[in-house]
Amino acid sequence: VxxxxxxxxxxxxxxxxxxxxxxxxxxxxxxxxxxxxxxxxxxxxxxxxxxxxxxxxxxxxxxxxxxxxxxxxxGNGTKMKLVGNLLVASQIVSIGEALTLAKKAGLDLTKVLEVAAVADFKTPIYAGVGAGVIKDDYEVNFPLKLMLKDARLIQAFASRLNSPVSIAVTTEELAKEGVDGGMGELNASAIVKVISNRAGVNLSE
Missing domain, CATH: 3.40.50.720 (NAD(P)-binding Rossmann-like Domain)
Structure with a gap:
């Protein structure tokens, strides 16, 4: 099996x-x-x-x-999957916070993403999520409701090992807010929409 x-x-x-x-x-x-x-x-x-x-x-x-x-x-495959999903969550949350801050600061988000695509902090997730966000495109590849589930799995796993996972805590909070707000069937990148909504800005161009 x-x-x-x-x-x-x-x-x-x-x-x-x-x-x-x-x-x-x-x-x-x-x-x-x-x-x-x-x-x-x-x-x-x-x-x-x-x-x-x-x-x-x-x-x-x-x-x-x-x-x-x-x-x-x-068991090591399952453990690695949760470690990897923590890395994914950290990137989605960070690009959401970064784009929201950039928008509030008056920066052109297309130019922000151009920098993010070539600088030493570039990742495929920053590029993919960022491109979708500025088009207001949250077509589902991995639904937000499953990211909420995974954030909780990561916390349970880490708790047993007494290992801090503040990103998973933040991800759960944001994902739950999105799911409760009717975004559960949108892509997990809808976490970015939750962040920008909190700040009162629209990231789509």
Missing amino acids: IDLSTIDPVTSAAERKVYESRGIAFLDAPVFGTKGEARDGGLWIVIGGPEDVYKKSLPVLEPISETLHYMGVG
Whole structure:
């Protein structure tokens, strides 16, 4: 069994225990990427479980992935997914705050994004989210309601390890505000709209 979902590592461990008790091999293999990457075979997959089982799974995983990352023992794929989602959340929140500040300061957001696309802090998320925001485009690739779920998973995971995750706390607060405001089915980048609404500015041009 290969579980591609984003879930709590505790849940993944319980799944693995049940399957292995029945003699069924189990891999936790959550994915990074949107529906576009899934359609085009461009997912980035992080895998935990027995290495021999991972190697046997390659004919299944390779056609849907751009890269595969074997993270080690069972559970490590799920843990890596939450670590990665924390990085994603931090970038969405930071581009939202940065664009909102820039707008209030009277800067041209197109020019702001031109700088963000080439400077040493550039990321694909800044580019993609920024381009969508200034067009008021929140077409769903990954819905905001699932980002809210993931922010809570990250906090639960980190709490058990006594590791601070202030970005996840902020993300949960912003995502919940958006979901409660009817944005749950919009793209996760709608967090930016929540931030700009708080500041009383419209980021679309």
